[in-house]
Amino acid sequence: MANALLELRDLEVAFTIGKRTYPALQHITFQVGEKETVGIVGESGCGKSLTSLSVMGLLPETAAMTKGGIVLDGRPMEASSREGWSTVRGKQVSMIFQNPMSALNPLMPVGKQIAEMAMAHLSVSKPEAKRLAMDMMAKVGLSRVERLYNDYPHQLSGGMMQRIMIAMALICKPKLLIADEPTTALDVTIQAQILDLLRDLNESTGTAILFISHDLGVIREVCRRVIVMYAGTIVEDASVEEILDHPKHPYTAALLQSLPSADKRGRPLYTIPGRVPPITDRGAGCPFAGRCPSASDTCKSAAPALWQVGAQHRVRCHLYADGGRAV
C-alpha cells in the first residue's frame, strides 16, 4: 500500500502477571491507508481494544509492546516515548470510546471540553476555540449548540454524548479516527445515526476510520475492509464483501452464522459453543481448535501460519496450508 497511514508490524503485546508474562496480542500485522475504513471484529477478549490502545500509546501499565512496532504516518512510534505519543494523539489519531460517560469530565461543560482540546493542540485563541467547538458540534448533528455548549455531561442523552465524543475526536482534524465499540451502549435508532455520521465524515473529510466492534453487521455499515481477530491474533483479513460472501476461516464462518438476518427470523440465533481462551491458557496449537468443527490433530498441536489466499485476502488456518502462500 503506497500511503499507509498506520502500519502495525508483527506487533506483540504481553501482560505481566506475577512473575510471568503472557502475550495478549501476537503477530499483528496490518495497514490502514489514507481515507480507508477498516473494521476489527471478534468476540470479547480477542484483543480488539488492546490493538487500538497500542496505536494510541495508551496500554495499561501492566502491558508492554514486546515485539514488532507501530508506524504512524511514516513515523515509527517508540513505546517508551510519552512525548512522541502525545504529539500524535489528537492531531494525527483520535479515539472514541465505548462509554462516553467515563471519557468525559463530569464537572466541565461539554462544549468547553471540546474547546480545550482545540486549544491544547491547535494554536488558537479562546474565542476561536469556542467557535471551532460550536461549528464541530453542529457538524456532528447536534442542534441548539449555543445552549448545549454550556451543558454538563449528565444533562445529555447517550446519543448526544457520543456525538460530543466524536466532535472532540475530530476537532483537530486527525487523519485517523479509532472508534472502539462506539455504538454498543446506544439503542438501534441512535446507533444507525452515529454509523451514518461516521460514514459521512469519511466521505466528506477523508478521515480514515479504524472501527472496532464484536458485530459484523455494524462493521459492514461503515467499513470496506475487515480484520477478524481471535485470541490475540489476526485470523482473517479481506474486503467486507469477501468476508460476508466467502468467509474462509471457520471462526469467521461461525461469526457470520451468529448474525441475525431476515431468513433466520423466528429461529433462535446461533451462538458459537465454548469461549475464547484467556491469555493465561493458550497452548501451542490453534486457539480456535477446541471450538472448531474442522479441527484436526495438527490444529491442536501446531499454530497455523497466515496464508495469502487471494490478492487482498489473508487467513490464519491449517486448512489453507496447501492452497496459499505464507505471509
Ligand SMILES: Nc1ncnc2c1ncn2[C@@H]1O[C@H](COP(=O)(O)OP(=O)(O)OP(=O)(O)O)[C@@H](O)[C@H]1O
Ligand atoms: N489489564 C489487564 N490485565 C490482564 N489481562 C488483560 C487486561 N486487559 C485486557 N486483558 C486481556 O487481554 C485480552 C484482550 O483484551 P481486549 O480488551 O483487547 O479484548 P476486546 O477484544 O477488546 O474485548 P471486548 O469485546 O470485551 O471489549 C483479554 O484476554 C483480556 O482478558
Ligand SMILES: [Mg+2]
Ligand atoms: Mg474492547
